[in-house]
Amino acid sequence: MRGAARLGRLLTPHGEVETPVFMPVGTVASVKGVSQDILEDLGVQILLGNTYHLYLRPGVEQVRKLGGLHKFMAWPRAILTDSGGFQVFSLNELRKVTEDGVTFRSHLNGSSHVFTPESAMAAQIGLGADIIMAFDECTEHPADRTRVQQSMELTLRWAARSKKYFEDHKHEVPWANVPSAEAEQQVPRSARNDKSLEGATQSLFGIVQGGMDLALRKESAERTIEIGFPGYAIGGLSVGEARTLTREVVESTIQHLPADKPRYLMGVGTPEEIVEYANLGIDMMDCVLPTRAARHGLLFTSEGKISIKQARYITDEGPLDPKCGCKVCSRYSRAYLRHLYASNEVLAQVLNTVHNLTYYLDLMRTVRHSIALG
Amino acid sequence: MRGAARLGRLLTPHGEVETPVFMPVGTVASVKGVSQDILEDLGVQILLGNTYHLYLRPGVEQVRKLGGLHKFMAWPRAILTDSGGFQVFSLNELRKVTEDGVTFRSHLNGSSHVFTPESAMAAQIGLGADIIMAFDECTEHPADRTRVQQSMELTLRWAARSKKYFEDHKHEVPWANVPSAEAEQQVPRSARNDKSLEGATQSLFGIVQGGMDLALRKESAERTIEIGFPGYAIGGLSVGEARTLTREVVESTIQHLPADKPRYLMGVGTPEEIVEYANLGIDMMDCVLPTRAARHGLLFTSEGKISIKQARYITDEGPLDPKCGCKVCSRYSRAYLRHLYASNEVLAQVLNTVHNLTYYLDLMRTVRHSIALG
Numbered sequence: 001m002r003g004a005a006r007l008g009r010l011l012t013p014h015g016e017v018e019t020p021v022f023m024p025v026g027t028v029a030s031v032k033g034v035s036q037d038i039l040e041d042l043g044v045q046i047l048l049g050n051t052y053h054l055y056l057r058p059g060v061e062q063v064r065k066l067g068g069l070h071k072f073m074a075w076p077r078a079i080l081t082d083s084g085g086f087q088v089f090s091l092n093e094l095r096k097v098t099e100d101g102v103t104f105r106s107h108l109n110g111s112s113h114v115f116t117p118e119s120a121m122a123a124q125i126g127l128g129a130d131i132i133m134a135f136d137e138c139t140e141h142p143a144d145r146t147r148v149q150q151s152m153e154l155t156l157r158w159a160a161r162s163k164k165y166f167e168d169h170k171h172e173v174p175w176a177n178v179p180s181a182e183a184e185q186q187v188p189r190s191a192r193n194d195k196s197l198e199g200a201t202q203s204l205f206g207i208v209q210g211g212m213d214l215a216l217r218k219e220s221a222e223r224t225i226e227i228g229f230p231g232y233a234i235g236g237l238s239v240g241e242a243r244t245l246t247r248e249v250v251e252s253t254i255q256h257l258p259a260d261k262p263r264y265l266m267g268v269g270t271p272e273e274i275v276e277y278a279n280l281g282i283d284m285m286d287c288v289l290p291t292r293a294a295r296h297g298l299l300f301t302s303e304g305k306i307s308i309k310q311a312r313y314i315t316d317e318g319p320l321d322p323k324c325g326c327k328v329c330s331r332y333s334r335a336y337l338r339h340l341y342a343s344n345e346v347l348a349q350v351l352n353t354v355h356n357l358t359y360y361l362d363l364m365r366t367v368r369h370s371i372a373l374g
Numbered sequence: 375m376r377g378a379a380r381l382g383r384l385l386t387p388h389g390e391v392e393t394p395v396f397m398p399v400g401t402v403a404s405v406k407g408v409s410q411d412i413l414e415d416l417g418v419q420i421l422l423g424n425t426y427h428l429y430l431r432p433g434v435e436q437v438r439k440l441g442g443l444h445k446f447m448a449w450p451r452a453i454l455t456d457s458g459g460f461q462v463f464s465l466n467e468l469r470k471v472t473e474d475g476v477t478f479r480s481h482l483n484g485s486s487h488v489f490t491p492e493s494a495m496a497a498q499i500g501l502g503a504d505i506i507m508a509f510d511e512c513t514e515h516p517a518d519r520t521r522v523q524q525s526m527e528l529t530l531r532w533a534a535r536s537k538k539y540f541e542d543h544k545h546e547v548p549w550a551n552v553p554s555a556e557a558e559q560q561v562p563r564s565a566r567n568d569k570s571l572e573g574a575t576q577s578l579f580g581i582v583q584g585g586m587d588l589a590l591r592k593e594s595a596e597r598t599i600e601i602g603f604p605g606y607a608i609g610g611l612s613v614g615e616a617r618t619l620t621r622e623v624v625e626s627t628i629q630h631l632p633a634d635k636p637r638y639l640m641g642v643g644t645p646e647e648i649v650e651y652a653n654l655g656i657d658m659m660d661c662v663l664p665t666r667a668a669r670h671g672l673l674f675t676s677e678g679k680i681s682i683k684q685a686r687y688i689t690d691e692g693p694l695d696p697k698c699g700c701k702v703c704s705r706y707s708r709a710y711l712r713h714l715y716a717s718n719e720v721l722a723q724v725l726n727t728v729h730n731l732t733y734y735l736d737l738m739r740t741v742r743h744s745i746a747l748g
Contacts, residue, residue: 029713033720037701058688058713066691066709074705314432317440327411331448335440339403339432346407349720 004254004281005371010046010262012078012130013175013200014070017045019262020278020371022364023080023286024357028053029063029073032291033350034357036075042326042354042361046078046130048286051123052087055113056106060126068128068174080286081129083120083162083207086235086267089138097137099154117161121169121204128174129202133233134162136207141239148211152220155209159227166204173202205231205264212245214252221256231262234282238267247276254281271300271363278367290360294352297341300359306334308352313338326358378628378655379745384420384636386452386504387549387574388444391419393636394652394745396738397454397660398731402427403437403447406665407724408731410449416700416728416735420452420504422660425497426461429487430480434500442502442548454660455503457494457536457581460609460641463512471511473528491535495543495578502548503576507607508536510581515613522585526594529583533601540578547576579605579638586619588626595630605636608656612641621650628655645674645737652741664734668726671715674733680708682726687712700732 008019024031024039026047031039039047049069054060066072069079085102088095092104101116115123117135124132135158139151170176206229210216224232234253237246250265257263264284265277274285290300297308301321306313308320316334324330328337328351340348382393398405398413400421405413413421423443428434440446443453459476462469466478475490489497491509498506509532513525544550580603584590598606608627611620624639631637638658639651648659664674671682675695680687682694690708698704702711702725714722 028717028719029710030717030719030721033724035701035721035724036705057717058709062688062709062713065689066707072707072710072713074707074710314436315439327409331410333440333446333448335432335436336403336446336448339436339446343402343404343431345402345404346720346723347404347409350407350409350724 005279005367006259006281006283007368007371008262008283010078010131010283012046012203014076014078014130015045017078018368019283020274020364020367021046021284022274022360023048023284024360025050025286025288025291026073026075027288028057029069031353031357032295033346033353036073038354039075039357040077042357043365044077044357044361046080046284047075049079049081049127049129050084050087051081051120051127052084052091052115054081054127055084055123056108060123064126064128064174068126070128070175078131079129080131080284081124081127081133082266083133083135084115084123085120085133085136085207086138088115089140097154099157101135102137117158118165121162121165125166125169125172125202126174131203131205131231132166134159134204134206134229136209136235138236138239139209139211141212141236141241143211145213145216148213148216152210152216155207156220156223156227159206159224159229163204163206163227163229166202170201170204176201203230205229205233205262207233207235207266208253208257209236210253211236212241212249214249217249217253218256221253225256225258229261231264232257233264233266233284235266237265238269243273246273250277250282251280271360274360275363275367278364278371290356291353294356295349297348297352299352300356308334308337308341308348310338320355321359324355324358324362326355328352328355328358379653379741380633380655380657381742381745382636382657384452384505384657386420386577388450388452388504389419391452392742393657394648394738394741395420395658396648396734397422397658398734399424399660399662399665400447400449401662402431403443405727405731406669407720407727410447412728413449413731414451416731417739418451418731418735420454420658421449423453423455423501423503424461425455425458425494425501426465426489428455428501429458429497430482434497438500438502438548442500444502444549452505453503454505454658455498455501455507456640457507457509458489458497459494459507459510459581460512462489463514471528473531475509476511491532492539495536495539499540499543499546499576500548505577505579505605506540508533508578508580508603510583510609512613513583513585513610515586515610515615517585519587519590522587522590525585526583526590529581530594530597530601533580533598533603537578537580537601537603540576544575544578550575577604579603579607579636581607581609581640582627582631583610584627585610586615586623588623591623591627592630595627599630599632603635605638606631607638607640607658609640611639612643617647620647624651624656625654645734648734649737649741652738652745664730665727668730669723671722671726673726674730682708682711682715682722684712694729695733698729698732698736700729702726702729702732 120135494509
């Protein structure tokens with residue numbers, strides 16, 4: 001399948017993104033513990049923000065008033081926001097889904113809120129990310145075929161409503177009225193010369209659902225493409241299914257996605273998985289794994305996964321990963337990193353996150369290099 | 375009193391320190407939340423480590439085996455460790471003081487430990503800071519004259535024992551056997567050409583006690599000088615007394631300290647205080663205030679102190695301090711810093727600490743510049 005891998009470039013209103021790309025997660029307008037200048041130094045070209053979290057705190061209106069997410073968090077490069085659908089699904093046991101949308105309770109204070117395709121679009125337009133996502137229902141797993149089909153149909157209806165609202169309101173993006181010369185030039189389009197997008201505004205991607213049913217996935221892909229988006233995501237995976245099943249669904253679904261549009265696999269994955277899926281022809285991925293694992297002292301290295309809290313590292317003077325050139329590996333010993341973690345020092349989280357992100361970004365650079373070399 | 379201020383330079387085995395200097399506190403081998411490369415960028419020339427904390431975790435033997443504190447924490451510049459006496463005093467309600475030393479319980483797990491002048495020196499030699507401190511008793515406040523005098527006498531006897539142990543064992547410093555060409559040249563001495571120190575090893579400073587009694591402070595200073603140290607600290611202040619009293623004691627004690635040796639005022643203070651004491655002729659100061667306040671969202675600016683958690687900053691697009699050139703003020707808005715703090719994001723602590731340290735270091739640069747200009 002290596003032949004399916006492809007190099008690309010997303011030209012967004014906030015700069016270029018080389019694909020395949022791994023997008024670090026900056027849930028509430030911060031990649032936990034890592035300052036924006038360090039992310040720039042790491043070569044991060046696009047960050048992911050969570051609409052659900054930003055909607056609750058600091059609030060969309062607050063971010064919009066301050067010029068949008070880029071300006072608010074002082075991040076001049078590209079940003080993608082998810083639709084909030086996945087967080088409503090994963091953080092809310094008491095959510096209530098109707099044709100109109102989802103009623104849910106804030107995980108912060110229990111207050112009640114509603115997301116509809118329209119309000120999720122309004123939120124994402126207000127936040128002003130470069131790439132925003134249609135509002136979808138993430139189907140639970142396991143689910144029977146009838147349930148999966150009904151859920152897929154709902155997501156399709158919501159996709160059409162998302163697109164309609166977006167088309168009617170996309171001019172309201174906080175930075176729409178202040179187009180820079182640069183923004184005018186950097187029209188979002190895929191490297192495959194997709195000309196369907198014009199103007200320096202946001203791009204709305206559609207999301208393919210359909211559970212673990214390959215026929216429904218095909219149908220979802222075809223009918224989402226009929227609605228028409230400048231990019232397509234595969235959602236509803238990494239929800240507890242076996243990894244082999246995830247791969248089977250991705251591999252099958254990808255066949256039904258247009259070759260000339262970006263393909264985004266949501267919420268994946270381990271280092272092995274991101275390489276595997278890039279090789280299958282996925283262009284974009286995101287996952288909390290490198291940043292969350294770092295906070296728990298789990299570090300990815302060329303020699304495998306390391307749990308830095310282990311006593312075996314107490315006197316280990318070597319670098320975390322001898323093959324890594326990041327500022328953590330080139331300066332500190334495993335013994336010091338172990339000490340920071342054992343002492344609950346905040347610097348442990350900072351350094352561990354910088355390393356894990358470096359590992360993921362280097363991995364994707366290597367993948368892109370391999371693809372370039374054929 | 376402005377005429378008493380003086381410029382100086384400490385030449386330590388790990389580089390030069392321009393004085394008057396403010397030393398950031400890196401309690402357990404980390405300035406909480408700030409990586410060593412950022413401290414270098416901020417122009418930090420000397421850090422303070424806490425012997426009490428390092429002794430408990432990761433342990434002196436552990437640090438010694440790994441080459442000493444500099445190598446352990448990957449900090450090539452100067453380090454000073456305190457003697458542990460102040461932490462035993464401030465963190466241990468159940469300590470027991472005898473002629474021999476202090477028995478105390480770990481604040482981490484309640485285990486029982488003893489510090490004597492000899493063991494505190496052994497710990498500081500094992501940690502291998504450039505400047506280490508004699509083991510002293512920090513006299514509580516208030517205390518009657520008899521108690522203050524007895525405590526002062528104990529500190530004097532401990533000072534003599536500290537010096538004796540240090541002289542007998544200073545060759546055991548972890549980096550003693552690997553003198554670099556650089557280390558050979560950078561003999562610790564004050565800018566006033568103090569020649570009493572020779573060789574690339576640690577320097578042991580004496581500590582003046584005597585409570586709030588000016589006559590006892592004078593006696594403590596004179597008798598500590600008789601024992602003979604390459605530098606002198608004023609200890610036992612900032613223990614709950616009024617600020618005017620602190621100043622009175624410092625101003626009085628300083629008269630009895632030799633002009634040709636570094637003078638270190640321990641545990642002070644606010645921005646106003648460090649300027650004031652530098653102007654009185656103090657060369658070195660340390661305090662947790664800038665770093666601890668940062669963690670509580672209290673930020674020092676040219677426009678006064680700011681509590682960034684306040685709702686008034688929710689929509690404040692301006693920089694934290696318009697007159698500050700630090701990487702926080704030049705990139706982020708008060709609104710963003712307020713959001714990070716309100717959301718309990720770790721980045722709040724990182725950025726706030728970087729700013730507050732910049733504020734303190736800039737202040738001392740300004741003081742040195744003013745002194746240079748007379």
